[in-house]
Amino acid sequence: MEPLKTAMSETLAAAHDGPATPKLPRISFEFFPPKTAEMEASLWETIKRLAPLHPTFVSVTYGAGGSTRERTHATIARILKETDLLPAAHLTCVGAARGEIDEIVERYYETGVRHIVALRGDPAGGLGTPYEPHPDGYRGAIELVAGIKRLHADIEVSVSAYPEKHPEARDFAVDLDVLKAKVDAGASRAITQCFFDNDLYHRYVDQVRARGIEIPIVPGIMPMHNFKQARNFVTRAGTTVPDWLAEKFEGLDDDPETRKLVAAAVAAGQVQKLHKHGVDNFHFYTMNRADLVFAISHLLGLRPAAGQKAA
Numbered sequence: 001m002e003p004l005k006t007a008m009s010e011t012l013a014a015a016h017d018g019p020a021t022p023k024l025p026r027i028s029f030e031f032f033p034p035k036t037a038e039m040e041a042s043l044w045e046t047i048k049r050l051a052p053l054h055p056t057f058v059s060v061t062y063g064a065g066g067s068t069r070e071r072t073h074a075t076i077a078r079i080l081k082e083t084d085l086l087p088a089a090h091l092t093c094v095g096a097a098r099g100e101i102d103e104i105v106e107r108y109y110e111t112g113v114r115h116i117v118a119l120r121g122d123p124a125g126g127l128g129t130p131y132e133p134h135p136d137g138y139r140g141a142i143e144l145v146a147g148i149k150r151l152h153a154d155i156e157v158s159v160s161a162y163p164e165k166h167p168e169a170r171d172f173a174v175d176l177d178v179l180k181a182k183v184d185a186g187a188s189r190a191i192t193q194c195f196f197d198n199d200l201y202h203r204y205v206d207q208v209r210a211r212g213i214e215i216p217i218v219p220g221i222m223p224m225h226n227f228k229q230a231r232n233f234v235t236r237a238g239t240t241v242p243d244w245l246a247e248k249f250e251g252l253d254d255d256p257e258t259r260k261l262v263a264a265a266v267a268a269g270q271v272q273k274l275h276k277h278g279v280d281n282f283h284f285y286t287m288n289r290a291d292l293v294f295a296i297s298h299l300l301g302l303r304p305a306a307g308q309k310a311a
């Protein structure tokens with residue numbers, strides 16, 4: 001039980017350590033489009049639970065190579081119709097001609113969407129294989145951002161950022177150049193790949209600022225609902241999972257309840273420490289589940305009180 005005790009005490013220490021943090025943070029939530037009616041019902045329970053926390057926006061991912069094109073659109077359209085949340089549609093340009101992508105953007109625009117998370121997408125052959133742009137397509141996120149802005153300058157565009165660099169990037173300098181180019185093309189916010197060591201994020205933001213990039217670099221926070229599964233997934237995308245984190249989940253393979261408490265404690269500790277360092281904007285990878293993210297937001301001071309708006 002030692003790992004649990006350590007995680008909990010860190011969280012409690014972060015919660016009670018020193019003066020209250022200056023202002024309520026802004027939060028956003030990421031969902032994935034549900035595959036089945038059952039998953040859709042569960043996503044909507046999650047949305048209803050999280051909506052009163054007044055996120056700045058909620059985003060819906062886009063499956064590799066456009067595999068969820070219709071489901072992403074349907075989820076976004078329902079959010080617009082049935083809630084007062086501001087949806088952001090993820091869009092990748094892998095495997096599609098410019099015309100197809102432009103049509104998707106136009107359809108979103110007509111539906112009322114004014115925020116797109118613009119991404120290149122993973123190579124069609126999977127991570128680790130070379131990326132081949134579609135012969136008539138946008139070659140990557142930089143061109144995609146410019147393409148969206150050319151179609152509709154009033155669409156807000158967010159992009160990705162990698163505190164541990166993108167696995168394909170030769171070095172940090174290239175990645176920072178790419179981020180700068182995405183900003184020059186019109187991106188106004190970057191959301192990071194998840195990370196578990198806050199120093200990586202702080203160092204990265206220092207490098208980004210030194211490169212002359214001024215847009216918000218919003219930390220992407222992933223509560224590890226299922227540690228083993230999540231570790232495989234995030235490691236492939238270039239995130240380091242530190243030994244201390246693995247130790248906290250040791251011996252809990254058959255104990256989902258305790259795993260959940262540990263995951264909430266770890267992520268709450270991470271965001272509270274970032275908040276103390278002045279970070280006031282968080283993007284949560286919810287995995288379509290409300291419980292952990294709701295608890296973590298609560299620990300950040302956010303309450304579902306009617307009319308409460310984050311700073």
Ligand SMILES: Cc1cc2nc3c(=O)[nH]c(=O)nc-3n(C[C@H](O)[C@H](O)[C@H](O)COP(=O)(O)OP(=O)(O)OC[C@H]3O[C@@H](n4cnc5c(N)ncnc54)[C@H](O)[C@@H]3O)c2cc1C
Pocket residue numbers: 060061062063064065090091092117118119120121122123140141142159160161166167168169170174175178191192193194220237
């Ligand atoms: C917040 C977030 C949300 C995501 N959502 C989705 C999603 O919904 N669907 C999905 O399929 N994937 C998603 N991804 C994953 C993303 O698609 C992959 O990480 C993909 O491999 C890279 O896409 P990107 O837009 O980050 O690429 P980019 O930022 O364009 O960069 C990719 C790599 O190519 C290099 N590069 C790019 N342009 C150049 C150039 N001109 N010269 C040299 N090197 C270059 C960069 O340095 C980097 O190494 C998301 C990632 C993040 C962080």
